């Protein structure tokens with residue numbers, strides 16, 4: 001076992017590992033979603049781009065479930081189900097943890113409506129999807145404020161790399177923003 005991990009409960013190590021991989025997956029969801037919207041306008045077929053966006057979201061949620069479930073069995077600082085799901089109820093750094101909880105609750109409706117939606121539910125999906133954008137800054141603040149390793153050099157590298165990817169996606173999206181809404185209107189949702 002590496003020296004740095006000696007004496008650290010396995011669950012706490014896994015909570016951190018799943019947290020960081022979940023943040024990376026969420027970052028990929030946002031960066032790719034923005035880039036895919038721009039690519040679509042340049043004539044790329046949407047199906048594969050959307051498939052990857054959805055698949056990454058499912059991956060991020062899976063890692064997030066693991067991140068949260070591990071808190072139930074952690075020997076260092078166990079959480080109850082309520083403390084995990086209700087913002088500010090956490091027994092440890094409640095504000096920092098609440099940022100993650102709110103981010104989680106912003107992702108779930110968009111994911112669910114994305115699975116369920118037919119044409120009629122599209123309007124609800126668009127609203128939930130709009131709200132889900134706020135999950136990334138909240139999750140990033142949660143990472144920085146709750147993370148034991150957040151400001152270590154390797155973690156800062158991850159944070160800076162991920163933020164650069166999202167900013168790159170935003171710039172690509174901003175370049176063709178108005179035309180995108182027009183195109184989506186024409187396609188009745190464009191999926």
Ligand code: HEM
Pocket residue numbers: 015016017018019020021022023026064067068071083084085090092097099100101102103104135139142143146147148149150155
């Ligand atoms: C989108 C949602 C979330 C993401 C992306 C996320 C990601 C992360 C990351 C990256 C860390 C820092 C790991 C480290 O550097 O040590 C972390 C820590 C933590 N997260 Fe989350 N998290 C999310 C939601 C939640 C939720 C809903 C809870 C449960 C209440 C939670 C509880 C915690 C706790 C207790 C820590 C501290 C672990 C440590 O000491 O590092 N997170 N999270």
